[in-house]
Amino acid sequence: MKSIQSILKVKKELQSVKDSGLSIGFVPTMGFFHKGHLKLMEEAKKENDLAVVSIFVNPTQFGEGEDFGKYPRDLKRDQEMAESAGVDIVFNPSAEDIYLDGLQTEIAVSKLSSVLCGKNRKGHFTGVATVVAKLLNIVEPDKAYFGLKDYQQYLIVCQMVKDLNINVNIVGVPTVRDEDGLAASSRNIYLAYDEREEALILYECLKKAQRLLDGGIRNTSQIKKVLKEMLDLKNLVTLEYLEIVNKDTLEAVENIENQALVAIAAKVGKARLIDNMVIG
Numbered sequence: 001m002k003s004i005q006s007i008l009k010v011k012k013e014l015q016s017v018k019d020s021g022l023s024i025g026f027v028p029t030m031g032f033f034h035k036g037h038l039k040l041m042e043e044a045k046k047e048n049d050l051a052v053v054s055i056f057v058n059p060t061q062f063g064e065g066e067d068f069g070k071y072p073r074d075l076k077r078d079q080e081m082a083e084s085a086g087v088d089i090v091f092n093p094s095a096e097d098i099y100l101d102g103l104q105t106e107i108a109v110s111k112l113s114s115v116l117c118g119k120n121r122k123g124h125f126t127g128v129a130t131v132v133a134k135l136l137n138i139v140e141p142d143k144a145y146f147g148l149k150d151y152q153q154y155l156i157v158c159q160m161v162k163d164l165n166i167n168v169n170i171v172g173v174p175t176v177r178d179e180d181g182l183a184a185s186s187r188n189i190y191l192a193y194d195e196r197e198e199a200l201i202l203y204e205c206l207k208k209a210q211r212l213l214d215g216g217i218r219n220t221s222q223i224k225k226v227l228k229e230m231l232d233l234k235n236l237v238t239l240e241y242l243e244i245v246n247k248d249t250l251e252a253v254e255n256i257e258n259q260a261l262v263a264i265a266a267k268v269g270k271a272r273l274i275d276n277m278v279i280g
């Protein structure tokens with residue numbers, strides 16, 4: 001496995017890969033790997049000749065007062081884990097290299113970014129879309145892998161690639177969970193024992209929504225009422241949003257016809273956690 005920091009060097013390395021007709025699977029990340037990241041890397045390696053993973057804690061997608069400075073980082077551990085997942089190249093550019101003297105161009109995927117996490121995290125998805133576009137232009141992969149745990153991000157990347165005719169296939173990978181059901185996340189490290197116990201309510205709510213729908217309750221206000229009552233019982237969990245929306249457009253749904261996306265964001269201690277499930 002190679003570790004490359006320079007944009008020029010990674011481009012040169014990948015050009016020779018492309019010249020020899022090999023396919024590239026790309027996994028953009030912010031590092032501090034867990035089994036969710038590893039799943040993406042394994043998929044990338046399985047479906048392509050070469051797997052490339054980027055590690056870049058992107059400053060422009062963090063808002064003021066968010067955890068950019070404290071975001072967990074451990075390059076050596078990440079390199080070892082990436083190697084064990086079969087990754088061929090770890091690309092870890094510096095912010096100076098990515099942003100040079102600052103950017104004048106930004107990519108805003110307007111409608112999909114205006115709801116759910118986009119409501120409270122102004123500018124977050126513009127930061128994400130812009131850096132993902134830059135990384136896709138640097139790596140020029142055949143396929144790029146994104147976790148459905150960040151469902152809104154996945155939809156936004158799909159839309160951006162379509163709108164800008166970027167020549168890549170976006171692959172969504174199902175959420176990887178710990179044994180207790182908590183979605184794997186780099187931010188789970190912030191959770192104290194009792195906070196982690198209470199954080200399990202997020203997944204419990206998603207499963208409950210599915211059961212309610214299975215039981216014939218299609219009205220989303222009714223479903224949300226039950227879930228909010230469950231969340232209210234957890235003192236360490238502060239709900240940011242609980243929404244049931246169209247899984248393609250993220251528009252609110254009143255009565256579920258076939259499928260819908262249940263999306264939750266909550267603060268548990270210092271950690272802001274998100275989770276979601278397509279029900280129906």
Ligand code: AMP
Pocket residue numbers: 028029030031035036037039040145146147148149150173174175176177183184185186
């Ligand atoms: P991050 O490093 O948090 O920016 O995540 C990098 C990629 O890993 C994104 O595409 C995430 O959606 C994906 N990811 C994060 N957590 C999980 C998980 N639990 N299951 C599947 N994919 C995940």
